[in-house]
Amino acid sequence: MPDPIEHGLWARTRQAVRAEVARIAMELFLERGFEATTIDDIAAAAGISRRSFFRYFGTKEDIVLGDLAAQGEQIRERLQARPDDEDAWTALLNALRDTPRLGQDEATMLKISKMLYGTPSLRARSIEKHLHWQTLLTSEIRRRLGTAPGDDHDLRANAIVACALTCLDIAGQAWTQSEGARPLEELVMAAITAVRQSTPGT
Structure with missing residues (x-):
């Protein structure tokens, strides 16, 4: 033994x-x-x-993006811990905000982000990791929306999570292109607000 x-x-x-x-x-x-x-x-x-x-x-890609898988698990844990009276968008946004970043200083993160958005293989792997996040997070959003188990025609949860992750991506790209001129969280909020206005009641 x-x-x-x-x-x-x-x-x-x-x-x-x-x-x-x-x-x-x-x-x-x-x-x-x-x-x-x-x-x-x-x-x-x-x-x-x-x-x-x-x-x-x-x-090599796993060196840059390997921690994203573990971060997805952390986001799911924080999402499940959010109060039940929070709507789906608010709970998801708070879970994303509360998850610790990977630990690099902002200048280093900017260099890594430039490398990520400028390297096709890293972009592809990043998208793959975010698809894994979508699988991790969708079931809790379905629960919050009251989606019936087995109802494959209610696509609200999938759409909300996919949109939120896309907002993260485009905000990250904008932050990188602007050399970090605006805070990343501010850009994420602006992107999510734009999408959320088109999905009242969620």
Whole structure:
């Protein structure tokens, strides 16, 4: 039977190594560019083999966007914890607002965002992650709207979540293009308000 203490130590060590490899890779991406940085470059800079790299990350894109999956789970938890008297849009907006950001300072986030919107493979993976978020969040929005279980013709919840995530995306793009001139949350609110005005009662 595995020793739980030893297993816990192994897990913490693995997590620390993964974080260090990710930090080194991000420095290379921001210095050289995402597409100009190879997996071999990252492995060499981190002092690990190419094979070891794939123990921690499936692709280069996962280094930049891997935390989005975990963030989606956090948003779902916060959405489920919102008061039942909040309407669907308000609950979703508050859940998005209350979820901690990924920890970088604003200048670094701006550099990462430029890289994200300027790299097709990263954009594609980002959209894929947001589709996963939509799957995570829609059931709670359906509950708040009173959608009957199994009613596949009531598309309100799917539409609300998809619109909210699209608002996040276009706000992020506007924030990036403006070099962060307006706060990101302000841009998200402006986008969501524009959409919400067309969906009264939700």
